[in-house]
Amino acid sequence: MGGDSDFEEIFLGDLKPYYRVPGAIHSEGISFVKETGTLLWVDIFKGQVHKVEDIEHPESSHSSFSITRANYGKNSSVGYPPNPDNLKESMGCIFPIFNGASQHEIKQVLFGSKFGIGRLDFTTGEWEYVILYSNCPDLSTDRAYKLRSNDGNVSPDGKYIYVGLMSDFPFELEPIGCLLRVDLLAQEVELVWNCLLIPNAIHWDESDQKTVYVTDSLNFTIWKCPGGDLLKREELIDVKNSNNQSFESPEPDGSAIWFSKGTHSGYLFIAVWSTCKVQMFDLAHGKLLKEFILPKSTPRVSCCCFVGKDLFVTTANAEINDAIRRNTDKNGGCIYRIPNALDGDVPLESTKRQPLY
Template sequence: MQLNKLDYSRAEPFIAVPDAVLSEGVLYVSPARTLMWVDIYRAKVYRRRLDTGATDVFHAEGSGSVGAVFPILKCDNNGSSSNDGTEVEEFLFAAKEGIAHGRFGGSWEYIVKYSESGLDSERLKRLRSNDGNVRDDDLYIGLINDFDQEMTDEGVILKINLVSKKIEVFWPRITIPNSIYWVGEYMFVTDSMNACIWRTKKGFQEREKFIDVSQYNTSSEENIPEPDGSCLNANGQLLFVSIWGHAKVQVFSTRDGMLVKEILLPKETPRVSCCALVGSDLFVTTGSEHLGTGKTGQPSKGGCLYRLSNVILDSDDFSTRGAIYRDN
């Protein structure tokens, strides 16, 4: 069967952020018609209203970095979101040393620190937050070696109960943990440096390699296909995976792990970092080509967001991940 390829290699940025370094973790908050994403390196959280175009930025000064953002949505007595037409004001985010609470136009503070996990303090000093997700009252967050450290397998995935604040090691060793999702009884864990996505019911010990991304990509040893941030479609049957360094998003079936579609982005921005579905469109974040060099922070083509139209035809799908629901 011939692979379905969608070519957006001539797309122009939907949102250009001239000083962005590592735009990541894009998600869509449907009740508020809002895109949110972070710049990990700049320690910033962004929100963009798709109906009005209004954009706001929260700078988590002193946090070290911001790996992921988790919007807080308020629920009515029926358990449904009451944020229709309103702004997302509050959120949790993954900072250098733990999970913090922030508010647009306000300040931030830690609600739990990774040091409470029992991990070695020297190991934690070398790590920073990366991607994560929320399921029920539990927040899962991956830690990787910080920007000034050599990449090793001392990364980890932590599980934090947002009610009790109990924190435990869920996945003890991994080099670059990335997106985490659930489909039915299965959990999917993205392992960037091993170019794969694991599937498990109970955690690290019972994992199986479900998607071997390297099988579907040709590359040199210097440019392995790293699966990065991703999103599910609404029914959980398709997983859209950003392939860092290769200017594309690949779409896999969560039933059998097979590649079903490939979405090509401009070669000028190969560091594709994350994606989110909104209706028929796919929003994609990118990283700067200067990241990891002496030119980090200089203007670059990377760091922008793309809006790719009609990726899924006649669809009202949207992907909301990492949202935290609280009673009014």
């Protein structure tokens, strides 16, 4: 890797955090909405969505909202599901709802949560489930209870939300995770990829709008699924091999996809858990082209997205799995902003489509 003249390492050891919410644990799922200039992300462990409405002034424009049983909508058409062990709510991924250019702020979001896809109203602070994963005929109630949402994305036509489920925090990590396809209009949930440990980021190729890229974190693999056929997947990137075996578990986590408007070449920017790195691969051959090495104080990089040329990166706290949190990690959970991660003239674009709903 080091002898490849096409490969570039960019060391960012002196980069300061862009913003950190006090007490942040596991920041993830970062997304940008061009129409309103809004930056959104979640804290998985705390079950929170965070919103920054002025990217240049996060301190004065940040707000957050928690989802708990206490603020569940009283008039929801979907009753709160049985939760005999009182398991915590969590939030793995977020899908902005934006209806028209005249709207100046995001008032609602959909999100992947503990038991299904939820909707949060920023105006009232209330939330509700709009569909439960237990509606899936191939997912038993007992199994669904042990799972939680991880990453997810919206199909190019907006018809489907794809969301990965993995073992919830209180349970042992098992290969009971899966990838679901959710149709909110038809109120249908379909299991499309079974027996995963940690399903993660999902993207579509811009050229045909069908080819799917799926991250399989604990197999250290990015799968390419030509034509969108998840059963005919082929390995595109071996992330462990691309880290020279220097790390025990360099897991590909959340990622951002970018296509050059001039050449239509595609690139995947992957946050590699436990390595302090975001690695850039080309989608044609899965070749590692560049890596951004963030400060060693935050090795748990978790997700990223572009706002124009700048790459925003989320991180997680070192104490995320500790039974007793001592709050000794004062940087974990912060957001980094890598300036000019892309070259040339890069327009502002939203990083997720709006789902049909």
